[in-house]
Amino acid sequence: MLTNRNPTVEKQSPNFWAASEDTVRNYSPDYKLIRALPGSDSDGITKDENLALAVLNWKSYVKQAIIWNVALAILFTLVIVSAFYLTVYTMLRQKKLGEIKNDFINNMP
Numbered sequence: 001m002l003t004n005r006n007p008t009v010e011k012q013s014p015n016f017w018a019a020s021e022d023t024v025r026n027y028s029p030d031y032k033l034i035r036a037l038p039g040s041d042s043d044g045i046t047k048d049e050n051l052a053l054a055v056l057n058w059k060s061y062v063k064q065a066i067i068w069n070v071a072l073a074i075l076f077t078l079v080i081v082s083a084f085y086l087t088v089y090t091m092l093r094q095k096k097l098g099e100i101k102n103d104f105i106n107n108m109p
Helices: 016-021 058-106
Strands: 030-032 050-052
Touching: none
Parallel strands: none
Antiparallel strands: 030 050
16 A cells, blocks of 8 residues: 555654555554644644554454443443333332222222
8 A cells, every 4th residue: 555655764663564554454544744733743744744554453442442332331221221120110010009009998888
């Protein structure tokens, strides 16, 4: 992907090009740097320069990021279903007790 352009590299991690070409296990976006804020680390970068990243084992990062969200969603779903069940159970029990009370009152001499 990036090897066809033969870019000039100032800083690069070991095995960067191999990791960036492995698109099955790694994610490699290529960002055009348009503006750099004055005084930032990227100050002095021109418009024709790019920032290339290679995110290694990105699937495991995604799984780790969403595991807590999924677990909390399941937990809250169980809480809601439990509250619904308890509400319906209580309503049916109250209805039954009301019928028993009415039958008792009606059977009093």
